[in-house]
Amino acid sequence: MTAAEETSTGRALVEAGAPVAGSMSAAAAxxxxxxxxxxxxxxxxxxAVLRRAAADAAGMPEGREQVRTGAALAFAVEHAVTVHRAGRAVRGDGYLDDRPGNRPAADELTEAVLLAARTSTDERRVRHLGYLLAEVAVSPDIDAGLVGRALRLAGALSWRQLALLAAVGRRDRVPLPMIPLDDDPRGWTAWxxxxxxxxxxxxxxxDPPPAQPRPGGAALPRLRIADLRLTRRGVLVHRLLVLEVLREDAVTAALADLGLPRS
Incomplete structure (x- = not known):
């Protein structure tokens, strides 16, 4: 394939993300x-990393997997523009560079993230997987092993769990409800x-971890959402998926599922 053909097919892949990323896909391309x-x-x-990734994935069959792949790349561009405007410099530790006998770490990570996006049937996650690519590119304190850990942790979480992490992560600017949680609610959604x-x-x-039974069967203290804090693991997922900007309506819905009002 010629360079012109790679550009044409790669660009078409990013633009194919429009059903998830909207009209922003064309601008990102x-x-x-x-x-x-x-x-x-x-x-x-x-x-250049995104161009190579788009060219490599351009041959995939049309369908939702192609849409999600293109959308993840478009969202990566969106967040890259945001961090660029904020003056956050791209890391200079060789992350983007070729390595002896191997391709750049950025290319390997991009392939892993696009695989996660491609297989994510809940397409709301695709935005934050794309954001992760741009966030890691300006985070020299985060190595490839940590990114892999964050991807594994995030891959096991539901959308509602990501929204709950987002709620706890923004607690300093948006107070969380003080109402105790029911430990065994009757409704299935709340349960x-x-x-x-x-x-x-x-x-x-x-944190805190789940309360353990007390000697003698004494009553356990009831947990409040306001009592929760992100652990180091939680901070890693929250930071790399850029959950700080997760949609407010998703946070509100997650709290409502628990039977709690938004403060």
């Missing part, structure tokens, strides 16, 4: 494949949401 015509810019090296919270505690993403 211009940023990556025709930067001189774009109104905004991203780092040349990061754009499932309560299980989501408990699982986040058990897997070490939220």
């Amino acid at each position: 211009t940023v990556v494949f025709e930067p001189a015509a774009a109104r905004v810019q991203v780092h040349d090296g990061f754009a 499932g949401a309560r299980e989501d919270v408990a699982e986040l505690q058990r897997t070490g993403l939220l």
Whole structure:
């Protein structure tokens, strides 16, 4: 395939993400494949990573997997523009560079993220997987092993659990409800949401961990959402998926599933 053909097919892949990423897909494709015509810019090296990834994935059959792949790349451009405007420099530790006998770490990570996006039937997650690509590119304190860990942790979480992590992560600017949670709610939706919270505690993403039975069968203190804090693991997932900007309506819905009002 010639360079022109790679550009054409790669650009078409990014634009194919429109059903998930909207009209922004076309603008993102211009940023990556025709930067001189774009109104905004991203780092040349990061754009090159996205071009290679798009060209490599361009041969996939049409369908929702193709849509999600293109959308993830478009969202990566969106967040890259945001961090560029904020003055956050692309890391200079060799992350984007070829390695002896191997391709750049950025290319390997991009392939892993696009695989996760491609197989994500809940397409709301695709935005934040794309954001992860741009966030890692400006985070020299995060190595490839940590990114892999974050992807594994996030891959096991439901959308509601991501929304709950987002709620706890923004607690300093949006107060959380002080109402105690029912430990065994009768409704199935509330029961499932309560299980989501408990699982986040058990897997070490939220503190405090689940309360343990007391000697003599004494009553356990009832947990409040306001009592929860992100653990180090939770901070990693929250930061790399950029859950700080997860939609407010998703957070509100997650709290409502628990039977709690938004403060």
